Amino acid sequence: MTRLSIGAQSLDDTELRRLGRRHRAADVAAVVRHARAAGVPSVSLDLLYDVPGSTVAAWARTLDAALALEPDHLSLYALTLDDPAAESLTGSLGDHLPPSDGARRWRATARADQDDDRAAAMYELADDRLGAAGFAWYEISNWARPGHRSRHNLAYWRRLPHEAVGPGAHAFDGVTRRWNAAPLDGYFAALTPDAGRDPQLPPGAGELVDGELAVAEAAILALRTADGSAAPTVDAATRTWIQDRLGGAAAAGLVERRTDGSIALTRRGRLLSNEVFGLLLPDATG
Numbered sequence: 001m002t003r004l005s006i007g008a009q010s011l012d013d014t015e016l017r018r019l020g021r022r023h024r025a026a027d028v029a030a031v032v033r034h035a036r037a038a039g040v041p042s043v044s045l046d047l048l049y050d051v052p053g054s055t056v057a058a059w060a061r062t063l064d065a066a067l068a069l070e071p072d073h074l075s076l077y078a079l080t081l082d083d084p085a086a087e088s089l090t091g092s093l094g095d096h097l098p099p100s101d102g103a104r105r106w107r108a109t110a111r112a113d114q115d116d117d118r119a120a121a122m123y124e125l126a127d128d129r130l131g132a133a134g135f136a137w138y139e140i141s142n143w144a145r146p147g148h149r150s151r152h153n154l155a156y157w158r159r160l161p162h163e164a165v166g167p168g169a170h171a172f173d174g175v176t177r178r179w180n181a182a183p184l185d186g187y188f189a190a191l192t193p194d195a196g197r198d199p200q201l202p203p204g205a206g207e208l209v210d211g212e213l214a215v216a217e218a219a220i221l222a223l224r225t226a227d228g229s230a231a232p233t234v235d236a237a238t239r240t241w242i243q244d245r246l247g248g249a250a251a252a253g254l255v256e257r258r259t260d261g262s263i264a265l266t267r268r269g270r271l272l273s274n275e276v277f278g279l280l281l282p283d284a285t286g
Contacts, residue, residue: 005073011061015062018052045071046077056121073142073148074143074144084096095180097168097182166187167187190202219245254275
């Protein structure tokens with residue numbers, strides 16, 4: 001094993017209880033110690049911000065506690081409380097399980113305690129703190145010390161082929177994106193059928209990613225990264241297309257042109273990345 005990613009979510013015990021997590025901050029510290037003792041060379045922590053009821057000060061304490069553990073990589077995600085059922089992601093072939101009625105009620109209540117401005121302040125604070133501690137951001141939600149970028153995640157952002165292993169997992173072969181259905185029973189039934197039947201691929205669905213959609217996806221994924229349109233998966237024609245589409249975003253300070261001619265998100269652009277990416281979708285008017 002060369003890398004261990006730990007789903008800490010928070011290093012504030014009050015927040016962990018609010019999120020329904022069974023572990024506590026001390027457990028995260030213990031896992032990091034055990035990983036180092038076992039010789040794992042790269043340790044990553046996943047943290048959530050914009051947790052309902054949180055404050056910028058509490059987030060600062062979590063960042064300080066995380067840095068004190070001396071990880072090599074940090075993934076920071078704004079807590080998303082959307083209902084997957086409302087987005088048609090939980091059908092028989094969907095890649096999400098439907099939330100329970102209680103979870104749905106909690107999400108609806110908790111969503112009212114989130115705040116976009118507070119989330120932006122938390123992101124900017126993290127970017128400053130991590131930068132000062134020797135971490136460089138290389139994707140909207142990811143920072144790493146030199147030599148510790150996640151090769152696994154970079155494969156997604158560079159549209160490299162990958163296979164789906166497990167319920168709800170996604171695969172991509174360069175043209176078709178497919179996913180396994182989320183229910184565990186169907187997954188096991190397909191792979192371990194009754195005697196006399198051959199194993200089959202798990203139930204799921206997929207979609208073609210070609211033409212304008214493939215160009216847009218390559219552009220959006222590249223712009224998520226610090227490489228911007230200079231990413232190795234973006235050809236010269238696509239770079240020009242990105243530049244033409246994002247003229248307004250550049251005027252608004254959301255993207256910048258670098259000395260090598262490439263386009264990349266500014267920090268403000270990272271905060272408003274969905275608006276920028278919307279300009280690159282096939283049906284966008286520019």
